[in-house]
Amino acid sequence: MSQRIAVLPGDGIGVEVTREAVALLELVAQRRGLDLDLWHLDYGADRFLRDGTTLPTQAFEEIRDTCAAILLGALGDPRVPSNDHARDILFGFRFGLDLYANIRPVRCLDDRLSPLKDHAAKAIDFTVFRENTEGVYVNVGGQVRRNTPDEIAINEDINTRKGVERIIRAAFEHARATGKKRVHMADKSNAMKHAHELWLRVFRLVSTEYPDITAKHLYVDALCLLMVRDPTLFDVIVTNNLFGDIVTDLGAALQGGLGMAGSANVHPGRRCAMFEPVHGSAPDIAGQDRANPFAAALTVGMMLTHLGHPDLEALIEDGVRECIRAHACTADVGGTLGTRAAAEALRARVTALLG
């Protein structure tokens, strides 16, 4: 039976890297006989500016009910300073599909990409589980006395027992399923004594169900320090929505930059999941054939694992590794190729690896 995939290139470099990601996906699907039905959708800034559409309810429901995956490029455009369309579409999927686990692997594929003088690529290999439906992203708050010297601005940090418990459990389950031995949880419970004490308490409780895995707590500031000082300390890191956003940009720096970081948004056990590179729409380089297409390619790899083909994720990762080693890549990772040529080089290697 065919598996349906909604494809939303979105804005800026999202359009350029998704074009190449789809070509890669079509290549492996054709060579391996996968029956994929790609459904191309134009939601993004252009459409929003044209007719005000962000994510129509009917389309959302059809995607929810018929798709096994969503492949998203990136959202954000300087012509929409409010970012309303991006929020509607991105949060529409994350919150609407209750994709509570944002899984972001931090894996350095070549020694040349490691920014740490004492740590080569193999030292940098861990996965961040970012809570994806709560925290400050719920946007509970407000502003009063706006534009006066007495202005007050508030954003509440929303943490529910259910939300905290399920992301922590997902991190432990992932560790167990992948044979990893350590789960670190990062919060700021020394400063946020109510909201983050919940994280600490639930982490300690859930960890008792996984005696085979070492559970360690860190304040998020210490986590940042240790990620740079000694990344070998980590296998799986679980943290809240805001901290997850920040530490995975640091993580991206450890793996060669935002052009190398893929991600998945899932509700474990449910069919429809969303896949998007960690990077945004990068307006500064959009339309110049400069964007690194490998983050989107690695994201396609994660999607293929979700669709039941983990061997193809490994193969794409090998292809990216070979391209980086041969300098067949874009300038951000030490090459001289444009987006299209780097993606073509990857497809050539993937074709060879497919045999």
Ligand code: ATP
């Ligand atoms: P967002 O808020 O949507 O996450 P951002 O403003 O944090 O986006 P990004 O678009 O993620 O910014 O990227 C920050 C910078 O990193 C870009 O301006 C660009 O210079 C660089 N960058 C991001 N992605 C890539 C890529 N795929 N290839 C090359 N450079 C990239």
